[in-house]
Amino acid sequence: MNEKSTQLAQIGCGYWGPNLLRNFSSLPDCSVKYVVDSSAERRTYVQRSFPKTEAITSLNVALDDPEVNGVIIATPAGSHFELARAALHAGKHVFVEKPLATKVAEVDVLAAEARTGGLVVMVGHTFLYNSAVRYVKKLIDCGDLGKCVTSTVNDSILDASGRTSTPSGISRRMILVSSSTGWATRSQ
Numbered sequence: 368m369n370e371k372s373t374q375l376a377q378i379g380c381g382y383w384g385p386n387l388l389r390n391f392s393s394l395p396d397c398s399v400k401y402v403v404d405s406s407a408e409r410r411t412y413v414q415r416s417f418p419k420t421e422a423i424t425s426l427n428v429a430l431d432d433p434e435v436n437g438v439i440i441a442t443p444a445g446s447h448f449e450l451a452r453a454a455l456h457a458g459k460h461v462f463v464e465k466p467l468a469t470k471v472a473e474v475d476v477l478a479a480e481a482r483t484g485g486l487v488v489m490v491g492h493t494f495l496y497n498s499a500v501r502y503v504k505k506l507i508d509c510g511d512l513g514k515c516v517t518s519t520v521n522d523s524i525l526d527a528s529g530r531t532s533t534p535s536g537i538s539r540r541m542i543l544v545s546s547s548t549g550w551a552t553r554s555q
Contacts, residue, residue, distance in 0.1 A: 376401040376429035376459075378450055379442035380409045383464055385416075387441050387491070392417055399439070401429040426450075430457035440464060448473040451488060455480045461488040 373396060377388055380402050392399050399420045402413045410422035429435055430453060438454040440447055440463040448468040454461045455477065467490040468474045481488040 372396040372398065373436055374398055374400045374434045375437045375439055376403065376432070376435045377439040377441060378403045378426060378429070379440065380404045380413055380422075381406075381441070384409075384441035385412070387439055387464065388413070388417060388420070391439060392420065400432065400435055403429050426453070430454060430459065436460060437462065444469055448477065451477050452480065455484055455486055455488060458484065458486070460486050462491060463488070464491045466490065 373394075375391055375397065377384065377391070377399050380388060381404075384402075384404075388399055388402060391397060399417070402410070402417075402420055402422050403424065403426050404410050404413070404422065405424060410424070413420055413422040423429065429438070437460040438450075440450050440454070440461065442450060444466055447463050447466065448470075451461045451463050451467070461477075461481070467488070468477060477488050480486075
């Protein structure tokens with residue numbers, strides 16, 4: 368890795384963790400040096416699928432490593448605040464899968480500590496750049512739909528009989544927005 372490369376540690380590799388690990392590992396000049404996970408099964412998965420990443424059980428190993436400049440947190444929501452705070456105290460930038468914390472006061476603490484340390488703490492917004500989401504946001508912003516009342520994202524599709532199903536190997540997202548002037552839909 369060159370002098371300007373980013374080395375990360377990821378905490379947690381359960382449900383959403385593999386997606387984050389894959390995406391961060393694929394970035395140029397970026398590597399995920401460690402994945403910290405208590406599950407032997409998940410550590411085995413990491414070692415097999417990402418041989419350049421070391422799977423470990425000790426958070427302190429990752430936080431104490433001066434080569435690690437950022438931490439990715441992909442653990443259950445109730446642990447986000449304490450893990451993010453520990454990473455900030457160790458001088459690491461922090462990316463937390465949503466939610467950032469479970470209480471507004473905790474978010475305020477993290478923001479203040481990041482600001483004081485000259486660090487970045489940010490939350491992942493999974494579908495922020497999704498084309499279907501951006502299209503519906505454009506419709507809402509321009510006022511064509513009227514006042515937005517509700518919105519729903521569904522990863523399933525309707526089969527011929529009108530039942531919801533998610534066939535193996537098919538990934539389709541539908542967004543429905545209810546507004547004062549009717550419905551808008553977008554499939555991807």
